[in-house]
Amino acid sequence: MTIAADYAEFGLREARGVSPAYERLSRAVAHDDEVLGLLASLPEGKRQPNLLYGVVRLLGGPVDDPAVFHDYVVANWSAIADELRVRATQTNEVGRCAFLVPVLAALPQPVALLEVGAAAGLSLFLDRYSYRYGDRVLGTGEPVLECELTGVAPPERLPEVAWRAGLDLNPLRVTDPDDVAWLDPLIWPEHEHRRARLRAAAAVAAADPPQLVRGDLVDDLPALAAKAPGDATLVVYHTSVLYQVPRDRREAFIDLVKGLPGHWLSSEAADVVVHDDLPEPPSDTFHNVLSLDGRPLAYTRPHGQGMTWFG
Missing domain, CATH: 3.40.50 (Rossmann fold)
Incomplete structure (x- = not known):
């Protein structure tokens, strides 16, 4: 499955009806060639939606507006990528x-x-x-x-x-x-x-x-x-x-x-x-x-x- 398909599926099957913010974001990322290209530079296990969104929020970034999210990820990719490489989705639900x-x-x-x-x-x-x-x-x-x-x-x-x-x-x-x-x-x-x-x-x-x-x-x-x-x-x-x-x-x-x-x-x-x-x-x-x-x-x-x- 491609990275784009992963994000589309996450938005449709996991976030839909559960998190409007993550549903919107996942639909947008699935069609965002620039962000998808950045994610492709990471190891396969470090590209998943929950991890990206959690790291952006940890760093104080926005997840409510897909356009603002895009700009933040592109401008701060080096710091985001550093966190993605060392972290895992330890939600402890x-x-x-x-x-x-x-x-x-x-x-x-x-x-x-x-x-x-x-x-x-x-x-x-x-x-x-x-x-x-x-x-x-x-x-x-x-x-x-x-x-x-x-x-x-x-x-x-x-x-x-x-x-x-x-x-x-x-x-x-x-x-x-x-x-x-x-x-x-x-x-x-x-x-x-x-x-x-x-x-x-x-x-x-x-x-x-x-x-x-x-x-x-x-x-x-x-x-x-x-x-x-x-x-x-x-x-x-x-x-x-x-x-x-x-x-x-x-x-x-x-x-x-x-x-x-x-x-x-x-x-x-x-x-x-x-x-x-x-x-x-x-x-x-x-x-x-x-x-x-x-x-x-x-x-x-x-x-x-x-x-x-x-x-």
């Missing part, structure tokens, strides 16, 4: 916890959580947040995460977490102002509710900083997994991470994680973790596929706003 909880709560308790691509580790505290599934509320903490469930009943309990750790090439510390400053512009411009729950989740993590290990998802995963307590159910999980990993490393990770004790819980795009005979998604908007130990269970929305169960 805690809303995704809402579709992880039903699966985790059904496993033998307690669980030992090991998140791959953990960023600041906010999703490791999913047992301390609250959830609203329709008219059912689970938990008493903040933030309250809302998720529309289709085809499955809400969980009866939160998972009991005995141990939690995260693995990331560049872990972020919620106690470091510079790291927190990168999390904020990754939240889409209009999404104040996501910004508020990011702050609430960061406060939870800052009060009890998680174990975050700087390392590679293949080379360093076995050693970290071995530290999990033997009397807890190990769950290695990741959400919207593997699309940033080269295909050969992605395949090596999948082979590795299948051989670890415990379970592998994944929410990734259907062309990133491939499954046979998937049903049609519930709509033409973008969905990930939630799977447990390689078995697909549900379609999930990228920010955790909904899950359609078919497993």
